Amino acid sequence: MKKQNNLGILLAGMLGLSALSANAQNSSVWARIYDDVQMPSVLPNGSIGAANGAFASALNQAGVTHVAQALPNSKNEHLLNVVSLECACDETTLTQTLRNFPNIVAEIERAPEYHTLYVPNDYHAAFGSNYALDLIKAPQAWDLSHSSSAFVVGISDENLNPSHEELAGKITYYDSNNSLSPDHGTAVASLAAG
Structure with missing residues (x-):
């Protein structure tokens, strides 16, 4: 009986402490x-x-x-x-x-309360350092919208390969007079096009 009373007191005390901390x-x-x-x-x-x-x-x-x-x-x-x-x-x-x-x-x-609604699951996947993404505050931009075909992104870079599989159907304007190497521009445009 004494053990049950002590157990009851202990449980009541624990409940009281948890209520206080809550x-x-x-x-x-x-x-x-x-x-x-x-x-x-x-x-x-x-x-x-x-x-x-x-x-x-x-x-x-x-x-x-x-x-x-x-x-x-x-x-x-x-x-x-x-x-x-x-x-x-x-x-x-x-x-x-x-x-x-x-x-x-x-x-x-x-004070305003900020809650993250979306964090891209690939932010840390491909690159060890995301200096450039952090610099332009890309994670915050990803919280505004996840994706939309209505977005138009301009790439001001070297030439690109307009027939690259990741760019198919995604190019609205291409400067065919650009004679620079298409390597870097294709990589950048492919990343932007998703």
């Missing part, structure tokens, strides 16, 4: 910081630092764990001061903490 929240908001001088940052020890000590302390008490520019590549100077703040707390707590500093923080809103 309710644990991580939140992320974007906010604009008025002045670069007041921009918070993550210190080497993992805590949050800022020129305003009270602001830094409030962010640490709220459980902020990550601070980064939300739009670092923006050409708009106003948007360069937008930061993403993440915390091990609920969104209301984080938002209220930021609202307590109206001279430092403005325009607080829930």
Whole structure:
């Protein structure tokens, strides 16, 4: 009987802990910081630092764990001061903490949630380095559309072999006056044509 009671207590405790961990929240908001001088940052020890000590302390008490520019590549100077703040707390707590500093923080809103809908299954298959694909952000483009015969792709390269089997029925214009070697152009056009 005593073993059953202990087992019951153990199971109840485990259920309670799993319920607590299920309710644990991580939140992320974007906010604009008025002045670069007041921009918070993550210190080497993992805590949050800022020129305003009270602001830094409030962010640490709220459980902020990550601070980064939300739009670092923006050409708009106003948007360069937008930061993403993440915390091990609920969104209301984080938002209220930021609202307590109206001279430092403005325009607080829930951070967007991004979900990958599609990742091509051949991204890592053929090549060890995808530098060029990463440079033009091809994986993000693949998320816009998987395929469509309505797409027209222009290849500005050397000559190509218009009768190549992978290009059959896929060429809408071919410059027959091009006298360069067709090797590289055919390879590029074949990759683009799929």
